[in-house]
Amino acid sequence: MVRCSNNLTGILNIVTFLLSIPILGGGIWLSNRASTDCEKFLEKPIIAIGVFLLVVSLAGFIGACFRVSWLLWVYLCVMFLLIVLLFCFTIFAFVVTNKGAGEVVSERGYKEYKLGDYSNWLQKRVNGDKNWRKIKSCLIDSNVCKSLVDGGEEDMKKFYSRHLSPIQSGCCKPPTECNFTYVSPTNWTKTNNLTANANGDCETWTNESLCFDCQSCKAGVLQNLKRDWKKVAVVNIIFLIFLVIVYSVGCCAFRNNREDNSYSGWKSHA
Known part of the structure; x- marks a missing residue:
């Protein structure tokens, strides 16, 4: 039996x-x-x-x-x-x-993220060109930044008060320390007085490709990955x-x- x-x-x-x-x-x-x-x-x-x-x-x-x-x-x-x-x-x-967490920005509704705050193992996963090309392709296909402007234009004060996801904060706008002039959520005017110690992402940002090659974008991906894991x-x-x-x-x-x-x-x- x-x-x-x-x-x-x-x-x-x-x-x-x-x-x-x-x-x-x-x-x-x-x-x-x-x-x-x-x-x-x-x-x-x-x-x-x-x-x-x-x-x-x-x-x-x-x-x-x-x-x-x-x-x-x-x-x-x-x-x-x-x-x-x-x-x-x-x-x-x-x-x-x-390891790793977002940094609160004064008078902003969103946080910003730095790649160096995360574990070395995670950093290596996104720093490789081959891996990052695949990740970036996924981010672009998902229209993660397009969603910021789908509701139409909004003024600077309203945008600064928005809650952005880690990826939106890191990939769709320049870091706050760049002091760029706001035009729209994905359109910023660069300043010409960047110091030698300025964040490298300030040079990487363009209104065409946004900040998808920035360190802040990689950090935003890792923050999302950390939360999911x-x-x-x-x-x-x-x-x-x-x-x-x-x-x-x-x-x-x-x-x-x-x-x-x-x-x-x-x-x-x-």
Whole structure:
């Protein structure tokens, strides 16, 4: 008789199997419809996750419900490795996102960000020309700066009081210390009296390409990344607890399989 833990393991893996189908389908759909670098970047990880969940859930279901001990053993090994990797990634996410925060600007509703405030590991991810070209392409495709002017022109006082996202603050306008003259949210007149110690982003800014090649833009991306990784880390903790429970139930099912197989072997020799 199949024990309760075997049934529970089978049910949990059927649920995982059903979840893997829309994930895999979404990845395949994206691979056929992708037109931007951002979409192409996502398609392979999504397909890989979908295939992984599908294969592992099938192994767990067959191993538990049909008492195939070796398949259940493989399933438990994969689950153990997944738990270890997820635990390590969660710790890593908290460590690399521990540094960095926005600086409050006097009489402004938004904050500004500096690349040097973030961890060295994160800085290296955006400082490479190849990586930054892909990130910049995604930012441009998302029209993150166009959204600032969609509502029409607004006066300087109203713009300064706006709450901007880290990316909008870093990529769509020059740093406050540049002292440029405001014309519109994405149009500023440069001054000719920049000092030798002025922020390098002041020279990088143009009204055509905005500040997408500025250090402040990279810092804004990292601030967004930091916020998202914090959320992912919290979700990972909840998921880890779920995985440990599933793994424990799977271990009970594996023990049941071995006991049933031993009993069947003993009975056949009796």
